[in-house]
Amino acid sequence: MPRTxxxxxxxxxxxxxxxxxxxxxxxxxxxxxxxxxxxMLFLSSLYFSFIGPWLGKNKLRKQLFPTMSNVGARSFPxxxxxxxxxxxxxxxxxxNALAKFGQINEVPxxxxxxxxRELGPLMTAIVLIARVGASYTAVLGSMQINExxxxxxxxxxxxxxxxxxxxxxSMLVMVPCLVVLSFLVGMAGGALIAxxxxxxxxxxxxxxxxxxxxMSDLYGGILKGMVFGILISVISCYYGLTARGGPTGLGRAxxxxxxxxxxxxxxxxxxxxxxxxxxx
Amino acid sequence: xxKTSPENSNIIEVVDVEKSFGSVSVLKGxxxxxxxxxxxxxxxxxxxxxxxxxNLMIGILRPTAGSIxxxxxxxxxxxxxxxxxxxxxxxxxxxxxALLNSMTVxxxxxxxxxxxxxxxxxxxxxxxxxxxxxxxxxxxADRRPSEIxxxxxxxxxxxxxxxxxxxxxxxxxxxxxxxxIAVSRLDQLINQLKTTMRMTSIVVTHVMESVRRIADRxxxxxxxxxxxxxxxxxxxxxxxxxxxxxxxxxxxGPSAGMISEQEYLDDLLL
Numbered sequence: 244m245p246r247t248x249x250x251x252x253x254x255x256x257x258x259x260x261x262x263x264x265x266x267x268x269x270x271x272x273x274x275x276x277x278x279x280x281x282x283m284l285f286l287s288s289l290y291f292s293f294i295g296p297w298l299g300k301n302k303l304r305k306q307l308f309p310t311m312s313n314v315g316a317r318s319f320p321x322x323x324x325x326x327x328x329x330x331x332x333x334x335x336x337x338x339n340a341l342a343k344f345g346q347i348n349e350v351p352x353x354x355x356x357x358x359x360r361e362l363g364p365l366m367t368a369i370v371l372i373a374r375v376g377a378s379y380t381a382v383l384g385s386m387q388i389n390e391x392x393x394x395x396x397x398x399x400x401x402x403x404x405x406x407x408x409x410x411x412x413s414m415l416v417m418v419p420c421l422v423v424l425s426f427l428v429g430m431a432g433g434a435l436i437a438x439x440x441x442x443x444x445x446x447x448x449x450x451x452x453x454x455x456x457x458m459s460d461l462y463g464g465i466l467k468g469m470v471f472g473i474l475i476s477v478i479s480c481y482y483g484l485t486a487r488g489g490p491t492g493l494g495r496a497x498x499x500x501x502x503x504x505x506x507x508x509x510x511x512x513x514x515x516x517x518x519x520x521x522x523x
Numbered sequence: 524x525x526k527t528s529p530e531n532s533n534i535i536e537v538v539d540v541e542k543s544f545g546s547v548s549v550l551k552g553x554x555x556x557x558x559x560x561x562x563x564x565x566x567x568x569x570x571x572x573x574x575x576x577x578n579l580m581i582g583i584l585r586p587t588a589g590s591i592x593x594x595x596x597x598x599x600x601x602x603x604x605x606x607x608x609x610x611x612x613x614x615x616x617x618x619x620x621a622l623l624n625s626m627t628v629x630x631x632x633x634x635x636x637x638x639x640x641x642x643x644x645x646x647x648x649x650x651x652x653x654x655x656x657x658x659x660x661x662x663x664a665d666r667r668p669s670e671i672x673x674x675x676x677x678x679x680x681x682x683x684x685x686x687x688x689x690x691x692x693x694x695x696x697x698x699x700x701x702x703x704i705a706v707s708r709l710d711q712l713i714n715q716l717k718t719t720m721r722m723t724s725i726v727v728t729h730v731m732e733s734v735r736r737i738a739d740r741x742x743x744x745x746x747x748x749x750x751x752x753x754x755x756x757x758x759x760x761x762x763x764x765x766x767x768x769x770x771x772x773x774x775x776g777p778s779a780g781m782i783s784e785q786e787y788l789d790d791l792l793l
Contacts, residue, residue, distance in 0.1 A: 287775050302638060386623070396619035397614075398635045398683075399607035405638075 255332045280485065284407065285477045291401065292415075293406035301404025314375050315417035319424065321374060325366050326425035330354055330432030333362070338441050351448045352455035354433035359460040360519075363425040364467035366513055368475065371418060372504040374481035379410055380500040383483025384493045390482065396473050404485070405490065411476045418472030419465045426464065463519045470515060471508050479503050533592075534559045534691060535580070535724050540589035540599075542575055542727055549575045551747045553589070557692075562717055564734045566758075567744035568769065573727045580725065581615050582606045583768040594690060607667065613641065613691035614684025618699050620676035622668040628679045629655065629664040635686045654682040658712060674705030692716065694726040698733050711738045731770060743769070749776060 295301045333354050341347050383406060386392050392402045430452060438442040482500035486493050525643040532632045550572045556564050578584040580591055582598050590599045596609050617637040622631045632651045636642060642650070655661045658678040663671050668679065677697060684692055694713070698706040710733050716722040730733060734741060734755070739756050743751040745765050751758060758766065767773075 292767070306638070382625075389624070390617045390619050390621040391623055393583055394615065394617055396583060397610055398638070399610040400638050401607075435751075 244293060247458050253415065269350060277439045277481075280503075281477055281481045282482045282485075284403070285473070287403045288407050288411040288477060288480075291404035295401075295404050295408065301401055301408060303409050306405075306409040307412060307468040310413040310482060311417055314371070315420060318371060318374055318417075318421060321424055322370050322421050323428040325370050326358070326363060326429040327432035328427035329362050329366050330434075331436040332360060333357055333429075334433045334436040336395035337442065338437070344440065347443070348447075348451065350434070350437055350441065351430075351451035351509065354430055354437075354461060355452040355456050358429040358433070359426050359456065359464040361512075361516070363429055364422050364464050365508070367418065367421050367425045367468065368471035368508045368512075369505070370474055371414070371421070371471075372479075372508065376504050377412065377497055377501050379476065379479040380483040380486070380497045381493065383407075383480055384486030384496045387484055387486050388489060407476075407480045407484070410480055411473070414472035418475075419468040422464055422468030425460075426461070434518045463515075467515050468510060468521075471511055474507050474511060475504050478507060526567070532558050534594055535725070536590075536592040537576075537580070538577060538590045538592070540576075540586045540591060542572075542579060542584065543587050549747050550579075550586075551674050553744070553749050555742050555749060555752045557723060557725060559723055560721040561715065561739040562713060562726065562753075564736050564738040564741045565725065565727045565744065566729060566734065566741055566769070568729065571744045571745055572747045573729075575695060577725075577727045581613065581693055582610060611687050611754060612689055613693060614681075614687070614689040615693045616677060616680045616684050616695065616697060617666065618696045620668065620680040621675060622679055622683065624668050627665050627667055628660065628671070628682075631668070631679065631770070633685050635683065639687060654685050655679075657685065657716075658682045672705070674701050677701070677705075677709060678712060680710075685716075691723045691725070692722065694728075696728055697726060698728060698730045700753045703732075706733055707736070718728075729769075 245508055291301050292303070296303050334350055336405040337353055338347065338350055341353075382390075386406070392406070395402050396406055434443075434445055437448055438445055479500045482496045482503070486496035533556040537556075538554050539551045540550055541548070552578065553572075564572050565576060575584065575684065579586050580593070582601070586599050590597045593599070593609055598606060598609055601609070615628060615683050622628070623634070626634070629648075629651045629762075633647050636647045636650060651664075652661065655664055658681050660675060660678055660682060663675055663679070668676055671679070681692070681694075692713075697709050697713070698771050701709070713724055714737055717724060724737070726733075726737065738755055740752065740754055743758065743766060750763060751761060751766060759770070760765070
């Protein structure tokens, strides 16, 4: 059968498609190996956080509190600034629209729901990716490149137990705490703008907020905070421990780590929001 | 787990070790013993497999075939957990020192003690001072690794490796990046540990001056094979052109990747 023009075109298109699919192979494998690596690191972080210390496999006491204070107390100013501004901008942006429909009294409820369900956890997570996640990758990455991680292994000190577990636990505990604080500060920011721009008195702002909020909104936000804390700590530690190749490699590791954290946090936020709406 | 007989004085035995990364074979049938209390230098050009051999001996890498026996325990097939028990018998000084930069020198030395012993803080403090005194660094106890010189960092790394009183010390390129006096000082420390504590030392290096000062025996590697095990004298008297070239640093010779002076000039003038 002679090759007609159409047949040729189909064949070459199929061939091109096939080559494209084959070219995806190594990339997909690489992606899967990363996912697998992060998952394994998560499991061993759980082990070295909750089981290892009781079996004498690792000791957390000495590093845990400095790390926690770094993640928690020292992140509080920046987290609260972002939350305060988010709350106030929220009122500014929605106030005019709601006022047109004579619904300005609904502003407190809107701020409360938006801060607890969505913006509190999300903005906190974004601040912590920049402040804590990037530094986790940088510190562990430079330790890896400087042979410090190998040195720990030869001293029979498990690097995950010594380096990752305290960082993981700190994020697991402190991110929900910061999220709760961000609720309060965000609503305070909203209340200030509501009072100064729209003349809603403080008392009625608080009353409306309490009226609108249920405990499930708070729990949902706190749950999100915990999940984000786990994701950020495990992903950023993973990219630190797998950094290779001097300063360039380290810079690349930090960049990839921050971008991955951002994408994964936003994705998991979407998934969690969907799930929480189903359940609650 | 193999146990060697107690009268055997070999503290380390490397037996037919092979190591390949993918299809690239780095070590081929490497065998040699190391006796208790001696200083053995592992020599060879870059890319000859020295670092791989060291990483195999300290359990960071696993051999593809063969066995490595350290103080009676074959570590080649051990789980990470079993390996941790053996790891307390030896200390390692890395090329960069590899001190934890977030801690002071004395905290670095205290780390293995805090992690592996139940000693109280006061005892640990005393032990750290003893180790620091051994390497002549008492004055730098509270400085951070980044605040002290390269030679001091390496001596601090030796102090940390000594923390748990190991029987064996591994040194990875101790003279890399140091001035001649700092190198002599480190060599003096290696000799001192041998005479005072009967320390077995394995030194990976390619600096001949240092080898002449410290080595009881040498193991020479070339492209993944042992081409000589013997005393310094054996090394100097060897007729092997590869060893002669290594000792003189001549560009003309059998070593891979080298071109002769004439070829170089021809290439340059072309």
